[in-house]
Amino acid sequence: MNFVGLFNYWIVMILMMIGFYIVIAQGNLVKKLVGLTLFQTSVFIMYITMGKIEGATAPILSEGETLYSNPLPHVLILTAIVVGIATTALGLALVVRIKESYDTIEEDEINQKDQEC
């Protein structure tokens, strides 16, 4: 088995599963958003890993360089990061509103209050 060649992908999967675990197992809404961020970053790492070529350099054309890494994943991920923070901010704004209406951001307490009504 090619340990060195696949190590990056394994770490990606581990990070992704850690994010997944936080989202399904932990009840705090801020923590869940951190979990989603972990999940998201693992995908970023996977894309950038795929774009790398052994011995290549950054895709900025210059004299004397012939081998460049793949620029396309870089473009996709660069915009995804900024879109990611904008959507995370939207999520956090929702959390703030939930805190103001329910006075808690723990999922089970929110469910409990919903059932009492």
Added chain:
Amino acid sequence: MELIINMALLSMLAMTAIAIVRIKDLFAVAMLAGIYGLISASFFVMLDAVDVAFTEASVGAGISTLLMLTTLAITGRFEKADKKSRTRFALPLVLLTGGLLIYGTLDMPSFGAADAPVQEHVAPRYLNDSEQEIGIPNVVTSVLASYRSFDTFGEVIVIFTAGIGVLALLMRSDLPPAKGSKSTASMHEHMVLRIVAKMLIPLILLFGLYVQFHGEYGPGGGFQAGVIFASAFFLYAMLYGMNAARRVIDSVVVQILAALGVLIYGTTGVISLLSGKNFLDYSVLSHDAVHAQHLGILFIELGVGLTVATVMIIIFFTFSGRNQVEGETD
């Protein structure tokens, strides 16, 4: 050597992530998430993705940590312990999914392989032809702002929409401006921080402009420049209070500028439409094809930078404004 650094950074990422799962103090979680962002930025540099690293360093290690902390100031610092019933189901599920995914990676091309399918699709065309067609050295910028400018337009609109969403959820127009919150009051004593910030802010703004306009030749561009530019305002607002920051740049002006960024981007596209070409076909902007590309990319990046910077400022101002209101009613 590179491989060892690569593995070390990835292992550090995994350890940080495990620490995030286990820690119940959300303040520490936010700090760890910042560290996680910084490590992944270093990892991106290792893998030649300098533009991505730039963005991740300013977003992941900077702005997202700040937003997390601003939220925690409102929602409280500690989370409850995990419920046993949930972890009992979650753990096997996660292990099973992870096992399947890792089984799936066994077919993946080896790390760094030059003949992997992903390297043989459209990327060689970008690398070989962009010098003649677009005429700028940074291929990432050529792809972002010219070949795939339609995608980028969509992303800018998503960012703009998220900014509107945050405003809709958190803005309160019925309240008078607060007289300065507790957090900023305590900052008044930090003389060293305030003086250093005063020295740094012009440099940060200048660097933001450099990144904006040098993005065609080196790493950088509108997305990174916008985030860096906004961070100078964050620094000012944190140390001198929201009211001082609002005097520097009014909320209404910021909102108009955010819309203006999208408008500049869209107008560039509409100009090509009206001249009988495809949407965002820059060739109508000038007689010389390469010069037209330069102009087009300049406008696009300006629109992106303007929208990203102002949306980040809107998000931060709205969160902090909410925090002030909370502080008064408590």
